[in-house]
Amino acid sequence: MRELIDTYGVYFLVGQYPNGPLGGLALTLLLSALALLLALPLGLALGLARLSPWRALRWPVSAFVFTVRATPLLMVVFWAYFGLPALTGYKSGQFATMLVALVVFDGAYLAEIVRAGVQGLGRGQMEAARALGLSHLQALRSVILPQALRHMLPSLVNQFVSTIKETSLGYIIGLSEVSFIASQINTQVFTKPAQVYLWLGFSYFVLCFALSRFAYWMQDRGQRRPATATPA
């Protein structure tokens, strides 16, 4: 194991960088952070659209969110892999393909987090804001969202953990993220598959466990100090 890490440690962490494209654990982190960041506005828009008073907006968006959530991520990745070139006219790289798939997929999941966050506030907040003369959108922006987003923070960190795990599917389309790099290392070493994949699992574990503990801590802190006590 020691020998394995000495020989392949750098390759595992950053891929062929700086002599080639970035890969490995660094690419996994970059991809998941970027995917979550881009999925946030999409998830917010979809989540609010699902709560919209306008049926013409609510129904198609609800159908879209349900469809994506009822489909495996791998299916979305396949659609992106074969569909994007047909749509855009040129062959997109593995990174862009995976990024698009993750943004669409996470967007649908974040939409439900946003919806739960807003609904968790109770009706009174929206009714009070509307009674004060704010429009629906104004009430969302200055009354509902500042409170709901605070409640959503732990869920968002948990979604980041899920996203890190989801990036492993890049393996299937040959994206050189950490699972793909691990299988490359396994092919080169050939005699230590169990050690290589335990190493891979352990790396994911350290990353995701730390983040999920952080989410847990945030949730715990949030419960002890209710958001309503301090106006946002």
Next chain:
Amino acid sequence: MFDPSLVLSGPYRDLLVAGLLLSLELAAITLVFALPLAIGVALLRMAPARPLRWLGAAYVEAIRNVPLLAHMLFWYFGAPELLPEPLKRRLYEGNIEAISAVIALTLYTAAYMAEDIRSGMRAIPPVQMEAGRSLGLGFLATVRLVLLPQALRITVPPLISQTLNLWKNTSIATVIGVGELMYQAAQVESASFRSFEPFAFATLSYLSVSLLITGLAAWYQQRYPVRHF
């Protein structure tokens, strides 16, 4: 243009249907193994002895914080190498892809289900346990006769939604070459040079089964609503 007959008749249809059946089979077999394991892990997490609780927590955290794909790779490429030679040979003669997939799916699903079962049990007020114990029942007897029947109503809906996740997760078995739906869709794609039709078939199949599972959850919640104390 779009030609549904490509996947609704002939050899391609047979491949896709075989894939769909194998996906369903993977999910069903996994469910049969994962449920008892999940109950066991949940009981460990609530056990009176601290080392047992710690063991249960370690299992849940170790499994849930690693992607299913990494589990699959380990159980397919890594674990068989650790076995003694004769056992290994017998394994490679059989359907090792499907066995590895079921092991990975079972361990993964059980970790999530254990947490759902545990939170269902914790929703039962602690006085129920105390009352059971003071009536002279042992820890396990109280769990079985007093806590479980009440916890079931709370636990079944999240367990059904874990089954939905399991159904979607079977698709990942494609990475180790199990001939399930996703694998067959990709096969048909490369054989026919048409991607839309096989993927539409696979997507609609995943959607229909997901819809069924979601419907089941809604029915259960209506039929057996949670009772409040």
